[in-house]
Amino acid sequence: MKKDFPSPELPFAYRDQPLSGNIINGLGETNKRAATQIFHGSGARELEWSKLELFFGLINPFKVSWLNLVNRWMLRDADGPIAKSKRKITSQADITAEIKDLALSFGAGSVGTSPLIKEALYKGGEINYANAIVILYPMDSDEMQHVTTGRAGTETMRAYMEISRTAIELSKKIRAMGWRARAYCEGADLLHIPLAINAGLGQLGKHGSLICREFGSSMRIATILTDLPLDHDRPIDIAVDDLCIGCRRCTIDCPVDAISDEKHMVRGDDKWYVDFDKCVPYFTEAVGCGICIEVCPWSKPDRGFSLSEKLLKKREKNKLKELI
Amino acid sequence: MKSFEEQFYIENPTRFEALKRDLLLLLWLFRRAIMWAGKGLIIRLAYKKAKNTGKPLVIEDLIKD
Numbered sequence: 001m002k003k004d005f006p007s008p009e010l011p012f013a014y015r016d017q018p019l020s021g022n023i024i025n026g027l028g029e030t031n032k033r034a035a036t037q038i039f040h041g042s043g044a045r046e047l048e049w050s051k052l053e054l055f056f057g058l059i060n061p062f063k064v065s066w067l068n069l070v071n072r073w074m075l076r077d078a079d080g081p082i083a084k085s086k087r088k089i090t091s092q093a094d095i096t097a098e099i100k101d102l103a104l105s106f107g108a109g110s111v112g113t114s115p116l117i118k119e120a121l122y123k124g125g126e127i128n129y130a131n132a133i134v135i136l137y138p139m140d141s142d143e144m145q146h147v148t149t150g151r152a153g154t155e156t157m158r159a160y161m162e163i164s165r166t167a168i169e170l171s172k173k174i175r176a177m178g179w180r181a182r183a184y185c186e187g188a189d190l191l192h193i194p195l196a197i198n199a200g201l202g203q204l205g206k207h208g209s210l211i212c213r214e215f216g217s218s219m220r221i222a223t224i225l226t227d228l229p230l231d232h233d234r235p236i237d238i239a240v241d242d243l244c245i246g247c248r249r250c251t252i253d254c255p256v257d258a259i260s261d262e263k264h265m266v267r268g269d270d271k272w273y274v275d276f277d278k279c280v281p282y283f284t285e286a287v288g289c290g291i292c293i294e295v296c297p298w299s300k301p302d303r304g305f306s307l308s309e310k311l312l313k314k315r316e317k318n319k320l321k322e323l324i
Numbered sequence: 325m326k327s328f329e330e331q332f333y334i335e336n337p338t339r340f341e342a343l344k345r346d347l348l349l350l351l352w353l354f355r356r357a358i359m360w361a362g363k364g365l366i367i368r369l370a371y372k373k374a375k376n377t378g379k380p381l382v383i384e385d386l387i388k389d
């Protein structure tokens with residue numbers, strides 16, 4: 001991977017810094033509460049850090065901006081007509097398997113199901129569906145070697161378009177069965193990571209992104225919300241913490257020291273947390289940055305399954321040693 | 325102001341609602357494209373200059389309320 005990343009000395013700044021994103025995110029808060037939107041409001045809603053988001057959109061290279069517009073146009077089919085006759089579901093297990101097969105055949109790299117948990121909703125968000133189908137789509141690892149440039153930004157947008165297409169197709173299929181279904185992709189009304197974790201797709205890494213065995217963190221997430229009755233997957237332990245506790249790769253490589261080696265209390269949960277105020281301005285400067293997800297050992301192609309197996313074995317061995 | 329989803333995701337739309345949504349979305353996209361090409365160009369030029377001179381841009385001066 002190239003290492004000449006943009007300087008952390010940014011050529012732009014707020015005169016009056018908005019309210020800290022860490023405060024808005026609830027860093028240090030011990031009570032559980034819903035998350036608040038700050039930055040990625042899809043450019044349609046006024047948020048605390050909206051000006052920076054708009055600035056980000058306007059300095060993005062042409063191709064990235066163009067693909068974003070094309071994706072938004074596609075997303076008009078994220079919801080739509082529902083067939084009048086409702087398919088009767090006799091076996092939840094069968095329909096879940098059918099939906100997962102469909103998702104994979106439409107191009108998803110991985111798929112899991114979860115109830116729509118409240119942790120996935122923003123404050124004031126009114127989304128009423130029973131279930132979530134979460135899909136992952138990998139980004140091309142060669143292209144993502146060029147993080148912080150328009151080339152990686154273009155690959156990110158391509159992955160967004162592919163995952164949008166897949167999620168839209170799946171939502172259409174479900175609506176054709178007579179059930180409500182809506183695809184949430186690049187927009188920002190839903191928190192995808194808590195759903196992906198609950199759907200057994202992976203775990204949260206120190207760099208604040210999802211880590212899965214199939215693609216590490218080098219992927220995009222989309223969710224289809226539906227009332228179709230589905231069986232739910234369970235969260236999995238792939239030993240992400242076992243590696244993150246000792247590994248400092250993302251912490252060292254983040255140019256603005258936004259990644260902490262300690263977990264933090266955030267809205268009542270002790271978890272890995274990335275400093276919003278440090279990360280997001282650099283993310284803006286560096287075409288969506290992504291250094292942390294690309295340097296992560298999990299993101300190396302075909303590495304995740306063996307890495308997870310190794311770490312889990314090591315954990316068992318250590319447990320045995322302690323017992324002895 | 326409504327989010328993108330709230331504006332353009334419509335469950336079971338009538339033909340008229342779907343057409344209206346498409347037209348409004350086209351207008352939304354057109355506005356964004358124009359903004360990228362117009363205001364965006366000015367900002368990108370100022371941004372390039374700021375990078376070369378080392379004098380940072382002030383976000384509020386570029387993007388007004």
Ligand code: SF4
Nearest residue numbers: 205206244247250296
């Ligand atoms: S780079 Fe290392 S510390 Fe950072 S998320 Fe990946 S495994 Fe964890």
Ligand code: SF4
Nearest residue numbers: 254279289290291292
């Ligand atoms: S995206 Fe990751 S590497 Fe880049 S600034 Fe944010 S935390 Fe640091």
